[in-house]
Amino acid sequence: MPxxxxxxxxxxxxxxxxxxxxxxxxxxxxxxxxxxxxxPSPVIVKSLIDTGxxxxxxxxxxxxxxxxxxxxxxxxxxxxxxxxxCYQYFMRMVIPTHGLIYQGPFIGAPLDGQxxxxxxxxDLLKHSxxxxxxxxxxxxxxxA
Amino acid sequence: MEKKLNLELKTYEENKQNxxxxxxxxxxxxxxxxxxxxxxxxxxxxxxxxxxxSNKSFLVKQILEVEPTGxxxxxxxxxxxxxxx
Numbered sequence: 569m570p571x572x573x574x575x576x577x578x579x580x581x582x583x584x585x586x587x588x589x590x591x592x593x594x595x596x597x598x599x600x601x602x603x604x605x606x607x608p609s610p611v612i613v614k615s616l617i618d619t620g621x622x623x624x625x626x627x628x629x630x631x632x633x634x635x636x637x638x639x640x641x642x643x644x645x646x647x648x649x650x651x652x653x654c655y656q657y658f659m660r661m662v663i664p665t666h667g668l669i670y671q672g673p674f675i676g677a678p679l680d681g682q683x684x685x686x687x688x689x690x691d692l693l694k695h696s697x698x699x700x701x702x703x704x705x706x707x708x709x710x711x712a
Numbered sequence: 713m714e715k716k717l718n719l720e721l722k723t724y725e726e727n728k729q730n731x732x733x734x735x736x737x738x739x740x741x742x743x744x745x746x747x748x749x750x751x752x753x754x755x756x757x758x759x760x761x762x763x764x765x766s767n768k769s770f771l772v773k774q775i776l777e778v779e780p781t782g783x784x785x786x787x788x789x790x791x792x793x794x795x796x797x
Contacts, residue, residue, distance in 0.1 A: 592767070593758070593762065595758075595759050595762045595763070596762050596766065596767055599762055599763065599766050599767075600766070600767065603766065616788070618784075618786060618788075620784060620785030620786050621782075621783075621784050621785075621786070622782050622783045622784070623782040625784075625789065628795065635767065636767065637716065637767055637768060637769035637770075638716055638717055638769060639758060639761065639769070639770060639771065639772050640717075640771060640772055640773060641717055641721060641771075641796065642780075642781070642782050643779065643781045643782070644781060644782040644783070644784060644789070645781055645782070645783050645784065646784045646787075646789045647784075647785065647786075647787055648787070648789075648790070649789075651781060652795065653795060653796050654782075654795040654796070655716065655717075655795065655796060658758050658762075658772075671755075672754075673754070675782060676795065677789050677795060678789065678790050678795070679788050679789060679790070680787075680788055680789070680790040684788060687784075687786075687788065687789075689782075
């Protein structure tokens with residue numbers, strides 16, 4: 569089971585943040601290659617593991633950069649909004665240095681501040697093991 | 713400008729009751745006003761969609777009586793304007 573362990577002296581302040589690569593889905597990459605079309609470059613951003621998020625989220629601009637079209641619409645509830653409709657995109661998220669790959673739906677939404685461009689929600693965590701050792705400023709994410 | 717997936721969502725609503733009767737909890741793939749098929753998993757429906765339509769928009773939706781919502785406790789998501797365009 570591939571895993572990544574991060575030690576951060578500011579884990580308490582920042583939360584469990586990982587640098588991840590967003591790409592088009594593997595099946596689409598294969599299809600575009602067959603069609604002789606250009607493959608969009610990966611978008612490399614910081615993403616927060618968020619147990620308070622039911623679903624994975626990316627900044628709206630990321631699927632646009634990957635030239636992806638939406639494959640769904642979902643209503644979301646946040647502390648400041650109720651049943652707000654957002655697009656969902658089928659995307660691939662990779663941590664190449666550790667061989668972690670997740671492919672699934674990501675909600676495109678505006679994310680504010682702290683240089684965080686993605687939230688890794690419980691839909692991803694249901695395939696994962698998350699170990700958070702607060703007193704050691706360390707966390708580990710393993711994904712099946 | 714019409715919102716993306718508007719026609720697909722309309723097609724779903726028009727056929728929702730029939731889909732609930734025949735394929736409840738499965739995943740339906742819709743392109744325009746056509747129902748392409750229903751599938752056991754989300755991934756299966758997406759893979760057929762990509763195979764047929766490449767990177768053009770299509771809708772994959774689980775056939776459920778009540779629509780699920782996404783719930784977020786943190787303040788990171790800032791909704792200031794409509795997300796759908």
